[in-house]
Amino acid sequence: MQNDKGIFLKGVLGGAVLAALLGLLLALFVAYTGAYNIAASQDHSPFVRWLFSTTMQNSVAARADELEAPTEFSEAQIAAGAEHYKAMCQHCHAGPGVERAEWAQGLLPQPPHLVEEAAHWQPNEVFWLVKHGVRMSAMPAFGETHKDAELWDIAAFVKQLPGMTASEYAALGQQTGTHKH
Template sequence: MRILAVVGALAIFTALFFSVVVFSGYFNVAATEPHTPPGRWLLSTTMTQSVRYHAQAIKAPPLGEAVQLADGFRHYQAHCETCHGAPGVPPGKVGKGLTPEPPELDEAASHWSAEELFWIIKHGIRMTGMPAWGVSFSEEKLWALVAFVQELPEITPADYQKMAASIEHGAHKKAPSAH
């Protein structure tokens, strides 16, 4: 009986605590304030586990052909660079104002499988600023983005600039080698 009383008291205390946090307005939701370490851990761990769980059923097609990488580069430059930056390109104003800060994808690419990257790009991540590109892009374009993001760790700033120059000069069907 005593255990039930303790559990009941803890449940009431927890409900009151969360009610005060939610309804008092004390909790700061400003994007200019970083998450607390426990909050950052909770959000990061929940996101990682969710992505891994939901990406299990996805099977990546062959990735890395030159045309696919060029397509992925164009979409990355147009839609991702402003928040995530690129080799030799810092994030833009929008990316600098997001909390949590968007990851540098050349580092993040090594932590996620192709299937997990696809799921993230397609569905987005709530409360991070990461949009769900699956509502705007075909699966072919999403996989092109995945292929390009996977190549990011090998792309130098000079390689990235060469890719940008080739796109600007009309070389739409072939991307320069990043290696």
């Protein structure tokens, strides 16, 4: 009996090692032969798109969980965030009454319109996304170049985007002069 169990376990282990080796061989084959099309001009297959976006959403949620967002943001913080947004984000993510830049339309994944999509993210998740960026996408990490306080200003502003009118957007962030880019 004991012996049978041992043989069975060895078989399972051998199968797992073989499957891992085959997976590695397949990955090497794809990498060396150029079989995978990396063109941004062609969309991912539905499965790959689902895999990437689900991985990204859960990765951000798991890491942002440890961050505590301020309970409220002042008008001055939101205005400062707007100024950063117009200088560093609008060309990819658009804004109320403003379309994304022409070149940003060729990016894959497409930078989402945050006027709608910001509603799906918590302030700590926006902060995490802006600080760390998203690897293998056009979403940059701003943590190296900006202080946490500035990143919270940006998160505060981004959370105001859903429902903001074009004239409110145009008026915001003109007064402070804090963004020196």
